[in-house]
Amino acid sequence: MPARNILIAALWLSLSGCATQTETQIVKIRPEPRMMADCGWTERGGETLGHYKDWAFAQSEILEKCNAWQAAERKLYGDDAQ
Numbered sequence: 001m002p003a004r005n006i007l008i009a010a011l012w013l014s015l016s017g018c019a020t021q022t023e024t025q026i027v028k029i030r031p032e033p034r035m036m037a038d039c040g041w042t043e044r045g046g047e048t049l050g051h052y053k054d055w056a057f058a059q060s061e062i063l064e065k066c067n068a069w070q071a072a073e074r075k076l077y078g079d080d081a082q
Contacts, residue, residue: 031073031076031077032073034069036073039062039063039066040062040066041059041062042055042058042059042062043055
C-alpha cells in the first residue's frame with residue numbers, strides 16, 4: 001500500500017509540471033523592403049505611338065512583378081483574402 005501511495009504521489013508531481021503556465025511572446029517580422037516599395041513607373045521615350053507601345057509593355061511588366069511581390073507577401077503573412 002505505501003508503494004502505491006508513493007507511485008501516485010510521483011505521478012501527481014510529474015503531471016503537475018504540465019499545468020504550469022507559459023508566457024507567449026509575439027514577435028513582429030519585418031517584410032523585405034522591396035516587397036513594401038512602390039511599384040514604380042517607366043519613362044516614355046517620346047510621344048509617338050511606338051513610344052507609347054513600348055511604355056505600355058514596360059509598365060505592364062513592372063505591374064506584373066509588383067503583383068508577384070505582393071502575392072508573395074500575402075502568402076508569407078497568411079493573408080489570402082484579396
